[in-house]
Amino acid sequence: MMPGRHRRGVWVWQPVPAEDLVAYAVAHQVGDLFLSTPLHLDARHRRWLLDVAEAAQGWGIGLYALGGDPGWCDQPQTAVRWQRAALQVGIFARIHLDVEFWLLPAWHSDPARTAGRFLALLDQLEERGAVDCDIPWWLHRYRTTDGVPLDQAVLDRVALATAMTYRRTVTGENGLLDIARPVLAAAREMGTSVRLAVDTTPPAPGEEHTSFYRHPAPDLARALDEVDAALVFDEAYAGIAVHDLAGWRGLTGSASG
Numbered sequence: 482m483m484p485g486r487h488r489r490g491v492w493v494w495q496p497v498p499a500e501d502l503v504a505y506a507v508a509h510q511v512g513d514l515f516l517s518t519p520l521h522l523d524a525r526h527r528r529w530l531l532d533v534a535e536a537a538q539g540w541g542i543g544l545y546a547l548g549g550d551p552g553w554c555d556q557p558q559t560a561v562r563w564q565r566a567a568l569q570v571g572i573f574a575r576i577h578l579d580v581e582f583w584l585l586p587a588w589h590s591d592p593a594r595t596a597g598r599f600l601a602l603l604d605q606l607e608e609r610g611a612v613d614c615d616i617p618w619w620l621h622r623y624r625t626t627d628g629v630p631l632d633q634a635v636l637d638r639v640a641l642a643t644a645m646t647y648r649r650t651v652t653g654e655n656g657l658l659d660i661a662r663p664v665l666a667a668a669r670e671m672g673t674s675v676r677l678a679v680d681t682t683p684p685a686p687g688e689e690h691t692s693f694y695r696h697p698a699p700d701l702a703r704a705l706d707e708v709d710a711a712l713v714f715d716e717a718y719a720g721i722a723v724h725d726l727a728g729w730r731g732l733t734g735s736a737s738g
Contacts, residue, residue, distance in 0.1 A: 487709055487712075487713070487718060487719065487720040487721075488512035488513050488543070488719070488720040489509070489510055489511045489512055489513070489705065489720055489721055489722065489723070490511065490512070490513035490514070490515060490545075490643070490676065490720065490721075490722035490723070491506070491511050491513075491514060491515065491722060491723045491724075491725065491726050491729065492515045492547060492577075492579075492722070492723070492724045492725035492726065493514055493515060493516050493517060493547070493725065493726045494517045494547070494725055494726070494727070495517065495726075495727060496517070496526065496529045497726070499529065499532035499533040499535070499536040500536050502514070502533060502536070502726070503533065503536040503537050503540060503542065505726070505730065506537075506540070506542060507540055507542075509702075509729075511542070511723075512541065512542060512543060512720070513542065513543040513544075513545060513720075513722070514533065514537070514542060514543070514544055514545065515545045515547040515577040515722070516530060516533060516544060516545065516546065516547055516573075517547045517548070518530065518546040518547055518548050518563075518567045518570070518573075519548065520548065520559065520562070520563045520566070522566060522567075522570070527570060530570055530572060531570070531572065533572075534572035543574045544572050544573050544574060545573060545574060545575055545576060545577035545613060546564075546567035546568070546570070546573045546575075546576045546577065547576075547577045547579060548563055548567065548576070548577075548578070548579065549578050549579035549580040549581070549615075550580065551580060551581055551582055551584050551585050553580050553602060554580065554582050554585065554595070554598040554599050554602055555598065557601065557602045557605050560578075560580070560602055560605070560606060561605055561606065561609065564576055564606055564609055564610065565609070568609075568610055574611075575610060575611035575612060575613055575640060576606070576610065576611075576612055576613065577613045577614070577615075577643070578603075578606065578612055578613065578614040578615065579614075579615045580599060580602065580614070580615075581615070582595055582596060582598070582599040583595075583617060592623050593623065593624060593625055593626045594626060596623065596625060596631050596634070597625060597626055599635075600625070600634055600635070600638060603635065603638040603639060604638060607638055607639065607640075611639075611640035612638075612639045612640055613639065613640060613641045613642070613643060613676075614635065614639050614642055614643070615642075615643050615645060615678075616632065616635055616642050616643070616644055616645065616664075617644070617645055618644050618645060618646045618647075618660045618661060618663075618664060619660075620632040620635065620644075620664070621633075621663040621664065621667060630667065632644075632663065632664050632667045633667045633670075633671060636667055636668055636671055636673050636675065637671060641673075641674065641675070641676060641719060642664075642668075642675050642676070643675070643676040643677075643678055643722055644661060644664045644675050644676070644677055644678065645678050645680070645724070646660050646661045646664075646677045646678055646679070647678065647679060647680040647691040647692060647724075648660060648679070648690065648691060649679075649689075649690055649691065649692060649693055649696065649700075649704070650690070650704075651704050651707045651708055651711070652707075652711075655690075657677065657679070657704070657708060658708070658711055658712075661677050665712075665715065665717045665718065666717075668717035669715075669716065669717040673717070674716065674717050674718065674719040675717060675718070675719060676719045676720050676721065676722055677708065677718070677720075677721045677722070678721060678722045678723070678724055679693065679701065679704065679705070679721065679722075679723055679724070680692040680693065680694075680723075680724045680728070681693045681694055681701065681723060681724065681725065681728030681729045681731070681732060682694060682724060682725060682727075682728040692728075693728075693732060694728060694732075695732075695733065696732060696733065697732065697733050697734045698729075698732040698733065698734045698735035699734060701723070701729070701732060705721055705723075708721050709721065
């Protein structure tokens with residue numbers, strides 16, 4: 482497993498055999514699994530979650546309940562119900578919230594108030610348990626209605642944030658380390674930490690620079706090591722995560738695990 486604070490994570494949106502999943506995590510130094518946990522959890526999916534927990538025993542792997550929907554900003558009671566049901570499974574260290582509020586139509590006309598609904602949602606969820614949430618790397622460009630940079634407002638509310646610093650290059654202008662500077666600086670200033678992330682899923686047209694999709698698996702491995710090495714002494718850096726397991730396993734030259 483990844484030692485110390487700098488842990489690697491991966492989003493797991495679709496169930497795969499528990500033993501295969503854990504074997505892949507161990508082989509790739511993944512310390513945290515974000516496991517898709519539906520709002521309406523049926524017996525089969527619950528069994529899979531429990532199987533993963535059993536297979537992960539003794540490996541030091543953290544398990545997170547993965548879920549979210551932009552609509553939860555307007556229906557916080559749904560998010561609370563999901564959180565309660567997920568934690569009742571009894572295997573999760575915390576939830577990993579993927580509520581991409583910037584996709585809401587209202588974001589374009591009033592980002593501050595739209596983000597305010599998300600922050601209120603975080604407040605409710607944090608009252609009931611530790612929260613890890615996804616944020617875009619560019620969130621520092623926007624402010625709350627009180628004038629606080631949005632990345633700081635989120636970091637002030639959660640146990641850990643995962644910044645989606647999706648780039649295929651690590652160094653140089655517009656590379657991963659470059660776009661991660663603001664959120665790392667915000668975490669440093671607030672005395673907290675943030676996880677960074679890379680992508681392996683199909684990018685939007687013209688956004689090929691944001692994903693390792695259809696690139697060799699060794700390229701991704703080198704990039705992960707490069708980020709860890711560059712930030713090894715940065716107290717604000719909590720590690721890096723890969724989106725997602727299916728994309729990672731599908732890279733050319735990747736072992737199926």
